[in-house]
Amino acid sequence: GPWEAALFGRVLQRADCLQHCLGRRLGAAPSAHRASHAIRRDFEQREPYNYLQVAFFQLKKLDQAVSAAHTFFVANPQHLQMREDIEKYRRMSGVKSDNFRDLEATPHWEAYEAGVQHYNADEYLQAVARLEESLTEALSALEECRALCEGPWEDEDEEEEEMQPGLYEAIAAHYIQVLKCRQQCVLEIATKPGRISATEDFIPSHLDLLQFAYDQVGNQALAAECAASYLLFYPTDEPMLEKMKQYCTELGEDTAVTARESIQHYVQRSLMEKKLIYYAVEHLGGTFNDPDLWTPDELIPENLKEKHREDQEKQKQETLDGEEREKRGPLPFEGIAVTMDSRQMNGTQRVVFDRVLTESECKDLLRLTKAAGEAGDGYRARRSPHTPHERFEGLTVLKAIQLAQNGDVDWRDAKLLLQASEKSRKIIESYFTPGKKLHFSFTHLVCRTAVDEEQEGRMDLSHPVHADNCLLDPEGQECWREPPAYVYRDYSGILYLNDDFQGGGLFFTEMDTVTVTAEVHPKCGRLVAFSSGKENPHGVWAVSRGKRCAIALWYTHSQEHAEQERVKAEELMKQRAVEQDQPDGEHQGADHSGRSSSELPIPNGGARPMSRRHKPGSDRTQHPKKLRARDEF
Structure with a gap:
């Protein structure tokens, strides 16, 4: 019909215009300038800067080498070799602090993080300026991303031989692919370099922060405008509706308050695209991962709402699980003392137990550490992966048993490692998650030894501040639960064996990685346990001797x-027991430390838990500035 000619006439004109522009800019067929997936991935991961830093270093252009190295490391924070290179650059003479700059820094992220810092410091005038800058730059970056979505058709099932679609099916499939790409752009601009997960509600959060900041500086007109803009995303948000009533009263009922045009356009366009995508998913098949939390429920087709409800139920259950974790269970062994709990440690999901091991058991386990240095796994007395000022020795439970099989260590010492770690597991499970099974994720007998000749002028930590199941981002006040973090870990523990060294204490911080909230000093038989998430950032002070x-x-x-x-x-231990013709878990006679059963001995006497009450926040004054010298990454 005539509509077809009118539609495709405009499409052909658009294609001709694009071909002309590309030819004029690039001087060749556009297809010759399309990069492969591998090349695009390398550039997204900033791989060229890895080569550039080496080249600049060889050319003795140290400042450019440092900038290239830092730029690569920002996007690849788990790259151990680059971490070492960065540390070497810091120790070189002639390297200035401003050489460590991100050459690929996105303007909206720089402005956003600065704005949030001003906001948190109650510096609202400065916060307004930087957050407005961030919002403008973010919307601009969004348009650039959307333009790049209009690329060639990418067949996700290109290896499968299927009947080729007809004209309209092909057009629909390609168009929906473009729309889905455009929708995902909000995730791209909301994802900080080096991260996989995006900041939720990135655009609405700007408006929420701005309305409060404008109110604090006395500009109720702009505060109302930001509130009205925020309500386009969440029209039933009660606190914001109350703020709107307040602003309208202060400004006068006759004053018209409208949302920003740029935000109106953003929301209307996004809703139109979502409507088309959901129609395609319902009638033509396929899937759609909606990037927004604010999508109206009525926009989602009825047969797709079930999955949406399941996702919400899962999130609700996770909240309930968190509340349930606050309930503490009884300890399964007598004589163990709870030295500090979460309240005394100024945090959540933290605890310190004492008397988990006896002095003789600590000595027996320390014998195993000699084997760790001579034949262990871990790093076999090499320099620590976290600092060049210490050596690192490690031994897994399997390696300990294998060494016992070879006669390199005493069977009873190897078995004690299994027993001590199992006893710790039962204590932590009973205290934090009564009735819910905890499985071992990893067990490591590990020693950190100070390198005597490397201690002068030392400024780093034995282990930088981190969280155990997510990637800590102190600037963004986030912890991204994504690979390469061990996202499946739920609880962590450290069972100390000695205290005849200097430094090496564990400390907890706030999300900024600088403000120390609690410290734990090692000693034989002390077990510190905590949940592995963002609520417990922690590090280890340098072992100086x-x-x-x-x-x-x-x-x-x-x-x-x-x-x-x-x-x-x-299994190997059971085989050993069978070979010795005795029930698994019993020793033949008394061993050198007096143990005669598979359980660790329980100290006599039910001493009451030691109470070490601290004034909330008092621990924060204990050497908080020591962390200032940490690697800024």
Whole structure:
């Protein structure tokens, strides 16, 4: 019909215009300038800067080498070799702090983080300026991303031989692919370099912060405009509706308050695209991962709402699980003292137990650490992956049993490692998650030894501040639960074996990684346990003299991520028991430390938990500035 000619006439004119522009800019067929997926991925991961830093270093252009290295490291924070290179650059003479700059820094992220910092510091005038800048730059970056979506058709099932679609099916499929790409652009601009997860509600959060900041500086007109803009995303948000009533009263009922045109356009266009995508998913098939939390429920087709409800129920259950974790269970062994709990440690999901091991058991386990230095796994007395000023030695439970099989260590010491870690697991499970099974994720007998000749002028930590199941982002006040973090870990523990060294204490911080909230000093038989998430950022002070040894423990509720090396170690131990013709878990006679059963001995006397009450926040004054010298990354 005539509509077809009119539609495709405009399409052909648009294609001709694009071909002309590309030819004039690039001077060749556009297809010759399209990069492969591999090349695009390398540039997204800033791989060229890895090569550039080496080239600049060889050319003795140190400032450019440092900038290139830092730019690469921002997007690849888990790259250990680059971490070492960065540390070497910091120690070089002639390197200035401003050389460590991100050459690919996106304007909206720089402005956003600065704005949030001003906002948190109650500097609202400065916050307004930077947040407005961020919002403008973010919307501009969004348009650039959307323009790049109009590329060639990318067949997700190109390996499968299927009948080719007809004209309208092909057009519809390509158009919906473009729309889905445009919708995902909000995730791209809301994802900080080096991260996978996006900041939720990135655009609405700007408006929420701005309305409050404008109100604080006395500009109710702009505060009302931002509130009205925010309500386009969440029209039933009660607190914001109350603020709107307040602003209208202050400004006068006759004053018209409208949302920003740029936000109106953004929301209307997004809703139109979502409506088309959901229609295609319902009638033509396929899937759509909606990037927005604010999408109206009525826009989602009825047969797709069930999955949406399931996602909401899952989120609700996770909240209930969090509340349930606050209920504490009884300890399964007598004589163990709760030295500090979460309240005394100024945090949540934290606890310190004492008397988990006896002095003789600590000595027996320390004997194993000698084997770790000579034949262990871990780093076999090499420099620590976290600092060049310490050596690192490690031994897994399986390696300990294998060494016992070879006669390199005493069987009883190897078995004690299994027993001590299992006892710790039962204590932590009973205290934090009574009735819910905790599985071992990883068990590591580990020592950190100070390198004597490397301690002068030392400014770093034994282990930088981190969280155990997410990637900590102190500037953005976020912790991204995504690979390469061990996202399945739920609880962590450290069972200390000695205290005859200097430094090496554990400390907890706030999300900024600088404000120390609690410290734990190692000693034989002390077990510190905590949840592995963003609520417990922690690090280890530098070991400046001697050797610090402990059993590092990580646990998971997920059976599929249970430690397989431990299963194998227990099987070998059972084989050993069969060979000795005795029930598994019993020793032949008394051992050198007086142990005669598979359980660790329980100290006599039910001493009441030691109460060490701290004034909330008082621990924050204990050496908080020591962390200022941490690597800024």
